[in-house]
Amino acid sequence: MASSKGPASPAVRVAEMEKMSVEQLKAVKEQTDLEVNLLQDSLNNIRTATTRLDLASAALHDLSLRPQGKKMLVPLTASLYVPGTLDDSEKVLVDIGTGYFVEKTMVEGKDYCERKIHLLKSNYDQLLELASKKKTVADEAGAVLQAKLKQLAPQT
Amino acid sequence: MASPAAVRELQRDLENKANDLSRIQKDIAKNHQVRKKYTIQLGENELVLKELELLKEEANVYKLIGPVLVKQDLAEANANVRKRIEYISAELKRLDATVQDLEEKQNSKREAVCALPILLNFVMLLFSSAKC
Numbered sequence: 001m002a003s004s005k006g007p008a009s010p011a012v013r014v015a016e017m018e019k020m021s022v023e024q025l026k027a028v029k030e031q032t033d034l035e036v037n038l039l040q041d042s043l044n045n046i047r048t049a050t051t052r053l054d055l056a057s058a059a060l061h062d063l064s065l066r067p068q069g070k071k072m073l074v075p076l077t078a079s080l081y082v083p084g085t086l087d088d089s090e091k092v093l094v095d096i097g098t099g100y101f102v103e104k105t106m107v108e109g110k111d112y113c114e115r116k117i118h119l120l121k122s123n124y125d126q127l128l129e130l131a132s133k134k135k136t137v138a139d140e141a142g143a144v145l146q147a148k149l150k151q152l153a154p155q156t
Numbered sequence: 157m158a159s160p161a162a163v164r165e166l167q168r169d170l171e172n173k174a175n176d177l178s179r180i181q182k183d184i185a186k187n188h189q190v191r192k193k194y195t196i197q198l199g200e201n202e203l204v205l206k207e208l209e210l211l212k213e214e215a216n217v218y219k220l221i222g223p224v225l226v227k228q229d230l231a232e233a234n235a236n237v238r239k240r241i242e243y244i245s246a247e248l249k250r251l252d253a254t255v256q257d258l259e260e261k262q263n264s265k266r267e268a269v270c271a272l273p274i275l276l277n278f279v280m281l282l283f284s285s286a287k288c
Binding site for chain 1: 197200201203204207208211215216217218219220221225228233237240
């Protein structure tokens, strides 16, 4: 079922929905509700990823403040820490995906985090727009469905 | 003359076609799953390629192979990622062709499945009117 909400204005959409039967309308509403849920999940995922990147950026910033040779505890597992000293904090290893790591300077590392956060924010905004458009359509479908059901009920 | 045997055969035919249709639909769903996975991988690899292209010549690139971080040549890493992107794009194109083919088959089977019950009812009507 092709659903193009781009060119159709809300009035046109509602008019088309009025023409549909109750069954078809229910199907349309279910379909749009499903899509809205999917988009919400994606939005949540992006929010989680942005938070993690923020944490990474903060950790980097903190690391850059520490002097070389500073005593620290290195995590070997989640419950095992080993004492160590901070080596050169000027170089950082960045995970860029698919198993590749790149050695970068502290400044480049911070820049990488910033870039990723910007990318995620713009994706988030785009998705948010899409999700709210779909929600509008779902709400319209729900309203027309209610009206139709009310129309049918008093006839009995 | 319509006979119970012909009716039974039509019913069997309908069942077969319905089974075929559901099998095709399952195949289409599986195709979508695989296509989603490949699309995600393609996106990730393109991000990696962009990062690699931003690097200077002497930058160090490491690849995680199991538990081992192995130093890689920047040119080699670029080539590997590019090859992977090509491979995934080819796979996606192949999947596209397959899903189109499957959808055509699904549509034709669906039409057949819709036409058969009508024919079946008609035959049963003939048979019951022939009896009395």
